[in-house]
Amino acid sequence: MSETQTDRIPPAPALLRDTGGRDRFVGTSPKDVLHAVFGFPDFRSLQGQAVACVMKGRDALVLMPTGGGKSICYQVPALCRPGMGLVISPLIALMDDQVAGLRQVGINAAALHSELEGDEAAKIRSDLAAGRVDLLYVSPERLLSPGTLERLTRQPVSIIAIDEAHCISAWGHEFRPEYRALASLPKHFPNVPRIALTATADERTREDILTALDMPDAEVLVSSFHRSNLNIAALPKASEMRQLTSVLERHRDEACIVYCGSRARTERIAAALRDKGWTALAFHAGLSPIEKRAALLRFRSGEPIVIVATVAFGMGIDRPDVRAVIHLDMPGSPEAYYQQIGRAGRDGLPSETVLLYGGEDMARARYWLDQSSVSPKQCSRAR
Missing domain, CATH: 3.40.50.300 (P-loop containing nucleotide triphosphate hydrolases)
Known part of the structure; x- marks a missing residue:
């Protein structure tokens, strides 16, 4: 669910809550899905622009502050486009939070990660094979493993979202080196729009994200980061x-x-x-x-x-x-x-x-720089 847009979630209409198929929202306008499923009357900030971009099949890089509603930017078009939404996320807690919120409003969401019990993982695989998953959250490591990637390439995919996209940057990739391999996604999922999202990235990091993901023509949407409270x-x-x-x-x-x-x-x-x-x-x-x-x-x-x-x-x-x-x-x-x-x-x-x-x-900072594997040029800038 979108981060601070969680105050009141009215029940979705029966038609939209039907769990029969994941393409039940296709043909419904994004704004109608926003209202009927998530309970919000309209998009705010850059959400509408991001959704419109992805609905047209274009790539996007979205920078919004924490609490700005980044999740809506990919959840809505993932439901409105044919296929399953694929969300690449770095932390299990993040995935579980998102999945729990989506299930609360009638969306068939699931997460594949290392802490699943055997029967839970088997249930997700069964749901995937039957086309019952609306949005699948997965870590970059799990996504790029041969078995998972082979299974998912057999699925129609509506959108690929790369959450916490700053993790892909050369300036922080030691946290999640597998993010650097996500540039291969268009080869495995041709013609599927990608949306990379983060709450913070300076101009240098934005350029690195776009280069690392091979998204030269992506629309870059940057919101204000001022939080007066x-x-x-x-x-x-x-x-x-x-x-x-x-x-x-x-x-x-x-x-x-x-x-x-x-x-x-x-x-x-x-x-x-x-x-x-x-x-x-x-x-x-x-x-x-x-x-x-x-x-x-x-x-x-x-x-x-x-x-x-x-x-x-x-x-x-x-x-x-x-x-x-x-x-x-x-x-x-x-x-x-x-x-x-x-x-x-x-x-x-x-x-x-x-x-x-x-x-x-x-x-301590000097010690970690000395232990780092980044280039001397990057270390000198950090110092």
């Missing part, structure tokens, strides 16, 4: 724990996210906060799938909670009422920082973001 502050570290609890105290019964630079640090900070009376959970890539799922379920439930996390937590986490995002360590890049503070205030209400910085952050 966010109070953004950067403070030198003094007494880190005291500064952190001072911010959290202003949001004692609300949801907050604290970003740390390492797994061990998330565990230490979460334990310290629990000792001081906060409901706090650590979240990082080293947790088991069960532990991750339990933490995400608690976060999504609406309970007042502090998530102390690495960058493994964030993209696609659709909770609108996060009131504060605090960085105890420097983010990896301005783009990463924007992505992470974008978790705050997605409901449009006042929220705050605080970045604490110190001399050790510079030393």
Whole structure:
């Protein structure tokens, strides 16, 4: 579902909720699908332009702020064009959030990822073979595996969406190197329009995305990234724990996210906060799938909670009422920082973001640059 466009979802008319076939929306105008399925009277910002572009069979690169409604840009045309929508997404949490929201409004969505139980994966394969899937979410690794790619090329595909497209950039591809192989998609899915979406990418990164995806003629749509409800502050570290609890105290019964630079640090900070009376959970890539799922379920439930996390937590986490995002360590890049503070205030209400910085952050950044496999030229620019 679109990110902040989730306040009220009226039941879709019976005709549109029929689960008989995935092409049941073909012939319905995008605006009618937007209203009948998602419950919104009209497109906003650049959504209409993005949808119109893809409906014409053209490629597009869409930049919208977190909470700007990027998902609508591909979900609506995926339903209106013949075939199944294919969405390439980097994180399991993001896929599961999207699938749950779409199923809520009667759309047959599914996600293929490594944390599926055997019977769940078998059910999805059966639904795919029977043409019952409207939108399929898949990681780049799973998509490019021989079995999956062969299976999907036998399916009529309406649209290919590359979500969190900044992951494809040479300036950040170490996070998801498989994104670089997505340039081969037109060979496997000829004449299928592609739409790449991200919440942040400077001009250099946009050019790299278009080059890496081989989309030279794509329409580039860039929205305003100003979010007036966010109070953004950067403070030198003094007494880190005291500064952190001072911010959290202003949001004692609300949801907050604290970003740390390492797994061990998330565990230490979460334990310290629990000792001081906060409901706090650590979240990082080293947790088991069960532990991750339990933490995400608690976060999504609406309970007042502090998530102390690495960058493994964030993209696609659709909770609108996060009131504060605090960085105890420097983010990896301005783009990463924007992505992470974008978790705050997605409901449009006042929220705050605080970045604490110190001399050790510079030393850590130099260390990671020295360990990086990017070119010396890129390292020199980063320095």
